[in-house]
Amino acid sequence: MLTLSEQALLRSQNLIDDRWCDAGLGARLPVADPATGETFANVPDSDAGDARLAVDAAAAAFPEWSRRPARERAQLLKRWHALILAHQEDLARIISTEQGKPLKEARGEVQYGASYVEWFAEEATRICGDIVAEAVPGRKLLVLKEPVGVVAAITPWNFPLAMIARKIAPALAAGCTVVAKPAEDTPLTALALVWLAQQAGMPAGVLNIVTASREHTPGVVDAWLADSRVRKITFTGSTPVGKHLARESAATLKKLSLELGGNAPFIVFEDADLDAAVDGLMASKFRNGGQTCVCPNRVYVHDAVHDAFVERLAQRVGALHVGPATEEAAQIGPMINARAVDKIARHVEDAVARGARVVTGGKRVRTADGPHYYAPTVLADATPAMELSCEETFGPVAPIFRFRDEAEVIRDANDTPFGLAAYFYSNDIRRIWRVAQALETGMVGINEGAIAAEAAPFGGVKESGYGREGSRHGLDDYMHTKYLCQGQLG
Numbered sequence: 001m002l003t004l005s006e007q008a009l010l011r012s013q014n015l016i017d018d019r020w021c022d023a024g025l026g027a028r029l030p031v032a033d034p035a036t037g038e039t040f041a042n043v044p045d046s047d048a049g050d051a052r053l054a055v056d057a058a059a060a061a062f063p064e065w066s067r068r069p070a071r072e073r074a075q076l077l078k079r080w081h082a083l084i085l086a087h088q089e090d091l092a093r094i095i096s097t098e099q100g101k102p103l104k105e106a107r108g109e110v111q112y113g114a115s116y117v118e119w120f121a122e123e124a125t126r127i128c129g130d131i132v133a134e135a136v137p138g139r140k141l142l143v144l145k146e147p148v149g150v151v152a153a154i155t156p157w158n159f160p161l162a163m164i165a166r167k168i169a170p171a172l173a174a175g176c177t178v179v180a181k182p183a184e185d186t187p188l189t190a191l192a193l194v195w196l197a198q199q200a201g202m203p204a205g206v207l208n209i210v211t212a213s214r215e216h217t218p219g220v221v222d223a224w225l226a227d228s229r230v231r232k233i234t235f236t237g238s239t240p241v242g243k244h245l246a247r248e249s250a251a252t253l254k255k256l257s258l259e260l261g262g263n264a265p266f267i268v269f270e271d272a273d274l275d276a277a278v279d280g281l282m283a284s285k286f287r288n289g290g291q292t293c294v295c296p297n298r299v300y301v302h303d304a305v306h307d308a309f310v311e312r313l314a315q316r317v318g319a320l321h322v323g324p325a326t327e328e329a330a331q332i333g334p335m336i337n338a339r340a341v342d343k344i345a346r347h348v349e350d351a352v353a354r355g356a357r358v359v360t361g362g363k364r365v366r367t368a369d370g371p372h373y374y375a376p377t378v379l380a381d382a383t384p385a386m387e388l389s390c391e392e393t394f395g396p397v398a399p400i401f402r403f404r405d406e407a408e409v410i411r412d413a414n415d416t417p418f419g420l421a422a423y424f425y426s427n428d429i430r431r432i433w434r435v436a437q438a439l440e441t442g443m444v445g446i447n448e449g450a451i452a453a454e455a456a457p458f459g460g461v462k463e464s465g466y467g468r469e470g471s472r473h474g475l476d477d478y479m480h481t482k483y484l485c486q487g488q489l490g
C-alpha cells in the first residue's frame with residue numbers, strides 16, 4: 001500500500017462528467033510494481049461503452065467551455081498548476097512506485113509536467129487571429145483561431161505525468177474538452193493529476209479519464225476513432241500504433257498529433273569538449289533508465305577521440321547506482337516490466353554475438369527488490385548490422401560506433417526511418433550549422449543533452465510523427481483557423 005500525505009490522490013476509478021465511477025462492466029485492471037511484477041493497486045478496465053460515455057460528457061461540456069473567456073480558462077489552469085506543485089512529493093512517489101523512475105527524477109518530472117500547465121495557462125490569454133489587408137474595397141478579411149472540439153489524449157507510461165500534462169493543458173487552454181486514456185502500466189499518476197484538476201474547479205465534463213488494460217485499449221481507442229464528435233487525437237507511443245491511428249481516423253478526418261518512436265544519434269566530433277559530451281550523454285541516455293523516446297540510441301564517436309571518450313564514459317556509467325526507485329540514492333530504477341528487460345538483454349546479446357565489446361554492464365541485475373533491472377551498459381565496436389542500431393532499445397545501454405568523417409556520420413545518423421531527436425558535440429561554428437541542418441530530425445541538441453522544455457516545440461519528422469507539443473506551436477495544434485470575409489462595407 002502506497003502511503004501519501006494526501007491519500008485522496010490515490011484514485012481507483014474513472015472520472016466521467018465529474019463523477020468517479022467504475023467501468024460499466026465492473027472489470028478491473030491490476031497495477032503492477034515494475035520491479036517485481038506484483039500487483040499493488042487496481043483501477044477500472046474500461047471498454048468502448050465507458051469510452052463513449054466520456055465523449056458524451058466532453059461533447060456536452062464543449063460549447064460552454066469553449067466560449068469561456070480565455071482569462072478564466074487560464075486562471076483555472078493556474079490553480080491546477082499550483083496544486084500540482086503543492087503535491088509534488090506525493091506525485092513523485094506515485095510515479096516512482098508505478099513506473100520505476102528514481103525518486104529524484106520523479107520530482108523533476110512533476111516540475112517538468114507542471115511547467116507545461118503554467119506555460120499554456122499563460123498562452124491561453126495570447127491566442128490571436130489576424131486582420132488581413134483587403135484586396136477588394138469594401139471588404140474585411142479576418143482570421144480567427146477556434147478550438148477544434150473534443151480531444152482524445154492517449155499517453156505513454158514513461159512520463160506518466162508530464163506527457164498527459166503537455167497534452168491536456170494546451171487542449172484546455174485552447175477551449176477544447178478532453179477524454180484521456182493513460183498507459184495501462186501507469187494509470188495512477190494520471191488519475192491523481194485529474195483529481196487535482198477537479199480540486200482546482202474544472203467544470204463537469206471538461207476533463208474525463210478512463211483506464212484500460214492492453215486487451216481493452218483497442219476497444220476504447222476504436223470507439224474514439226469511430227466517433228465523429230472526437231475532432232483530434234493526440235498520441236505518444238509506438239510508430240505502428242501511430243500509423244493505425246492515422247489510418248483509422250481518416251474516416252472522420254480528425255486532426256492528429258503523433259509523437260512516435262525515435263532512434264536518436266548522438267555524435268561526438270573530434271573538436272568536441274569531451275567532458276561536456278560525456279555529461280550530455282549521461283543526462284540524455286541514462287535519464288529514466290534510458291526509457292525515453294529522445295534517448296540517444298546510437299552514439300557515434302570520432303576515431304581521434306574514441307578511446308578517451310569511451311574510457312571517461314565507462315567510468316561514469318559504471319558508477320551509476322542501480323536500486324529501488326523510491327530510494328533517494330537510486331539513479332537507475334527497474335525497467336517497466338519483464339518484457340522490457342528481455343528486449344534489452346536480447347539487444348545486448350545480439351550485439352555481442354555480432355562483435356560488440358562490453359566495456360561495462362551488459363547483464364541483468366537482481367536487487368533485493370526484484371528481478372526487472374538491467375545494469376547500465378557501454379558497448380564498444382557497435383555496427384549497423386546490430387539490432388540495437390535499427391530499433392530503440394529503451395534501456396540503459398549506450399552502443400558506441402566509431403566514425404572517421406563528417407559526411408559518413410551524417411549519412412549513418414540519417415539512415416533510419418525515424419526522425420525525433422539528434423545530438424552532436426562540436427566547437428566548430430561552421431560545422432555546427434552544417435550538421436544541424438543536415439540532420440533529419442525534429443529536434444537537435446547542439447552541445448546539449450537535455451533539450452525538452454515547455455517553451456520549445458517537441459516533435460519529430462519522418463516516421464517519428466507530426467505535430468508539436470510545448471511552445472506556441474503546441475497550442476496551435478489544438479485550434480483550427482477560421483476565415484471571415486465581411487463585404488458591403490464600402
Ligand code: SIN
Nearest residue numbers: 158159292293294452
Ligand atoms: C518522451 O520520451 O517521449 C518524452 C521525453 C521528454 O519529454 O523529454
